[in-house]
Amino acid sequence: MGGPMMGGPMMGGNPRAGWLAGDGDPVNALAEARDRAEEFADRLAPDLRVGEVMRFANNYYAELEEPDETLATEVLVDPSTGAVQLEFGPAMMWNTRYGVMARAGAPTQISPKQAQEIAQAWSADRDGLTVAEPDAFPGYYTLHTLNDGRIEGMLSVNAITGAVWYHNWHGDFQEMSEGS
Helix, strand or coil, rough: CCCCCCCCCCHHHCHHHHCCCCCCCCCHHHHHHHHHHHHHHHHCCCCCCCEEEEECCCEEEEEEEEECCEEEEEEEEEEEEEEEECCCCCCCHCEEEECCCCCCCCCCCCCCCHHHHHHHHCCCCCCEEEEEECCCEECEEEEEEECCCCCEEEEEEEECCCCCCECCCCCEEEEECCCC
């Protein structure tokens, strides 16, 4: 069974359905989160690998990459159980390759520069919050939100509609490691 942030038994522990059951062992470090995300990636598609891993107060976040280092999708690792799932929101709903509504060939209408402008406009009213450069995923972009130049959180911009989805589930940012 998944922890409080995970999909639970309804997903059946099937990575193709977006969820990998935990082994019951807490995840206490970025390296352990990377290992769990790697297990999920191997089952989702054998050629995926783990890139950036971040630790937040509520979960670990990891980017999965294709062999050519283009970004594939985002996953969350439950720190209490080790369960792994596609990240809420954009990775599940907007990802045109790995999301639940995947559709090959959906046309990108928003450029990375436009996505950053949209995200910055969204952030402008939020006490000096700014955004970093966008990471391009199939169907959307994800950007780190910054407060005084330090990572505060994340948001995503839909590459077709320009809609913004703030990642309010992470909690406070703690630390990160780049690709393996």
